[in-house]
Amino acid sequence: FPNDPIFRDTRQWWLHNAGPGSAYNGKLGADIHALDAWQITTGSNDLRLAIADTGVDPNHPEYQCVMPDGSMRIEKGLNVTLDPSTSFADSFGHGVMVAGVFAARTNDGWHIAESLGVAGICGGNGRDNYGCHLIPIKITRGRSGDATSFDIARAMVYSVECGARAMNLSFAGDGPSRVERLAMYYAITRGCVVSTAAGNQGFTPTKPQYPSAYAAEGLCIQTGATDFYDQRTTFSSYGPGLDLMAPGWFIWSTYLTYPHPISGAHQGYNRDSGTSYAAPMVTGTIGLLAAARPELKDTDFQHIIRESADDIGDPGVDQKTGWGRLNAGRALAAVSPDVGIWHDEVLGTVTGPVRTDTLMLTESGPGTFDRFREWHDATAYEVLATVAIPDSFVGPVRIWPRVGGTMTVRGDFRIPYFTPWSEIVAQDAHSFTLRGYIYRQSDATCRPCGDDAWLPLPPDQARFGFTVIGLVSRAPRSPAARAAAPLLRVTPNPMSARTRIVATAAGRVEIADAACRRVRAETLAEGAGFDWDGRDARGRALPPGLYLVRYEGVAGRSVVKLMKLE
Template identity: 40%
Template sequence: MWMALGVCLLEALEPRPSVSVRIIVAPLVSAHSTWTSKLDALGLRRLSRLPITAPSGWLHRIPGELLLFEASDTLRARLALDALRDSPEIAWAEPETERTTCDAWMTPPVSAPAQAPPPPTLPPQFPNDPLFRDGRQWGLRNAGTPYAGRAGADVRALEAWSVSRGRDAVILGVVDTGIDPTQPELGGQLADGSPRIRSAFNTADPRESVHDSIGHGTLVAGVMAARTGNGTMFDSLGVAGVCGGDGSGNAGCRIVPVRVTHGGLRTAGTFAIANGILHAAGAGARAINLSFAGSSPSRAERLALATAIARSSIVVAASGNDGYTAGSAARWPAAHAAEGLCIQVGASDSFDERANFSSFGPGLDLLAPGVEVWGTSMTYRGSTGYQFPGCVAAAGTSFAAPFVTGAIGLVAALRDDLLPDDHGPLLRAAARDIGPAGFDATSGAGVLDLERTLQLAARDRAVWHAELAPSVSLAARDSLRVGEPGIAILDSLGGQARVEWWFARAPFTLPDSLADSTLDAPALAWARASRSRTIRDDRTPPWLSTWAQVTRSGPRRYEATGWLARVVDPRAERLDPALSRWIPCPPESARIAVTALAARRMATNGPAPAPASTPAFAVSPNPFRGELSLSGRPGDRLAILDLAGRRVARITLDARGRGQWNGQNEARRRVPPGLYFARRIDGREVVRLVRLD
């Protein structure tokens, strides 16, 4: 029988008749259907609506919107969930759960000299922010003195800033308790007169502003993107942010603040958080910081994380602060990092060790500084009655996560051809190992290393995206039991069935234009779960999500793998033959999305052929002399690349799916004869072109 997740969550609530409970409903059809009468009869009040479009890789039933209702007590909420559980008009329903900020404490500036003489190795001019210069921002640069710590136990910010300092074309989201828009380290105008803070929104109460009332969101934003190199602020203070620009014409990355809390609370509901993620993604945020955590999963959050990736955003989530009591327990939504839906960040201290309070549940990716982290404070008195003088220090994984969000800002400012779920593997590959050799449960891949990250993402390294069509082979016969409804064939069989497990395998070789490794940086390759159409070989998952992995099999050779399940349960014989027996799809539709990132080299035979059985676009004639005709899906954007991987032209197919390239580059000059490549902008197919003289 089904163990419906929403019902299990509600049963964890003690019966408190006087306490109102909110539930999230995901209808398959219009809200003017018969199920609404059931909620009306129970006296539930509709509070909010969130339109949503699920990504193409979503495996469970897809709602068209999320609705938030309030019941006057837990009994009515329980009855409502029971009434909706088996409704054919409902994809799912769940109680809204709360998330709490992942902070431990905040302290005002101490009396140490704000502009102590810089160490002799520190550049004399940049950055000139006082709390960076005197060593208190140890997370950015740790000299070991005058404050406690070990020299070098930092994120290598100074070295990274010689390569990238962020730029205003890159937008980062902060889903939190709000922000102080008047904080000069955060707001203000850019060189073109436009505001640095944009698209602010309050999902907890859209009628109210995003002004922070407790300071948490303001500090998170400051760690991520406080203006760097803008000197002394607030008498003798001032901080640097990870991607805060150069103090001159570059103000760093823009900020989209989303408030998800009410009043002076440190808690937020999962509906408001899901809404905040989607708002920031819709506003163009490349990465979205989320420094909240809770003990139970939410389908609304999971759907929002997947949708954000489909909208070119990745969420960076704090791992939680339960390291003392239940460190290995899953904390949500960060635990969705195990499915590739976000990046989970724990906290390190100034001695390059995991902070004792930092949680290390499933899906931990890496650590970043989270003890005595200095950043921006509100410039007005908050709900606590305290007012800090422009800067404040705090501890918690809340303030480790924005180091990583800022790191993505630096990478995105350097290059814009990485996809949202490329950032997690890149950051893990670059992390500084601090625990047992290799990846481990308590520290993930290690501590964030900005210098190494930008080295691996350097402009002279090429990125290659592909979707591979795997071959499949029968590996085992067993069962599959999924705890969450929404898979049609399993729903018809009560959630459990006898299945065949088929191993999906797609070997691939690096394109000839990519070098296997260089002295400074090896070639990297990884799978992207969001675009793959295979699953994990887990016999009893709580829900189904796409999954794949890539392993190196030899020089320049890799293997992408995943799994398919085929229902062979005798009970399925009575079901509609049109109902697919394959999960998540038949073998001919299976795909494994992969990314390779490596140094460029001169190609000898061109890149590897498009891995899919048929490319999504065609070119003719090929070879060509005058104009080249391209055809495919209407609106597709294609890039023309030279042998070194540099883009020379870009073509958008018209409403009929047609386009032409006249052999000119973007400066309208004829390109020389030779070998070129046409590639989808999202990198999924490549076609080799030959231009004749």
């Protein structure tokens, strides 16, 4: 496993680098350890991953197929540009290759010719699992390879609406973009992670590349490129926000099965190099993580993936290679079934002023970001929250702040725009402490302002979102209990735009809100299911929060907690 020809002949070295004697005589083990990851999961038929690029080949056999539930694997494709054509077919030749890295079907043998066929990271097992659904979003007009910030932002919002857990964006530019940054914030706080390429500006490698530079603020994941010797490629940028590296040299992937308008006919497969092909390796790994642990969200993916990387540069985190080279196997092992994942929010306590200075803002945002642009004699206040670690966690835990749920900012008076920020300043076996900052305008400048004198929000609204992950103590189950299949399957969970609810036995399924008020009900046959779009029986949109999915039927009763994101 897998039996894809280009994997078997070792040209897909980035999945498994066989070292000397292989196709490229690389370094043994200088790969993403896909075989280790696939021992845990090969993806999920219920999962959606999106790509915003020049399009894909809609009929490529590595992408398109009929899924076990009868749906098509490529779904919800869209051209978001102003191009008169609504087609998302690739006429440039970039997106079709990028998509194959994470979405090509795995272990499905050869296609087009006996020597051709590749394996994708989230491509299933070739038997009962055909991998993730692919949502292609074309962001370039016609035969162009350029995209506007507005089309990139539209793709992010559309990915959220389609329920994608990640969106690959292998595009980079020199200029910052407010609309891209706001769309990233919208996406990550609603269940979709944007995976970006670091850029190929090796001649000016530290120059910021956007939107990947926003990874420094937790809004996306930024990936640079390595070769088959675990060295950074000379073209790979390492500007602000570099999280980690992944292979990006001599990458074999899918290509057009129809003639390219310039280069002519191809056989559906090709090779190329660039950070464009490193980013989708992280996208595929996000898909595997989401398949294994659907409750992961927000910056969980950034922390787990980069902190599981293999250190390949200077010892520790360094400027040129970040946390190291992607290790998908180690990332999956970090969220094994015996690991508990706790998400929560906590209100902070203002402990006192830190210093007074002038604060400059360049754009609007939540709270009082809209009221002033220049805050004279503004005072930064420290906000702290100490949280007890539940006794169910055994041994060491890993903790990080999340973008979603956090409403404090940096305390260095350098916040031209709103991005949530906090940090862990203390941790022991029993508790941890989060710290962030808020600002207050002086009375002389803003005497009648009341709560509006605070930025971004007054003290009673300063809060922190966080994740705790670690081994947990679980009650042992009897052999009979371990063998019993769940009566309800709800995926994805948490949900954004929609979720699939399936009953393994005939019965009635009801959805209730946290106050136990029924909002939707369906009677299902054995193995049947339905898609819930977050609306009640009258079609009215329901607010985000906790919902209960209850089954009662011939097999008994079951309840699943479902979290609906914003």
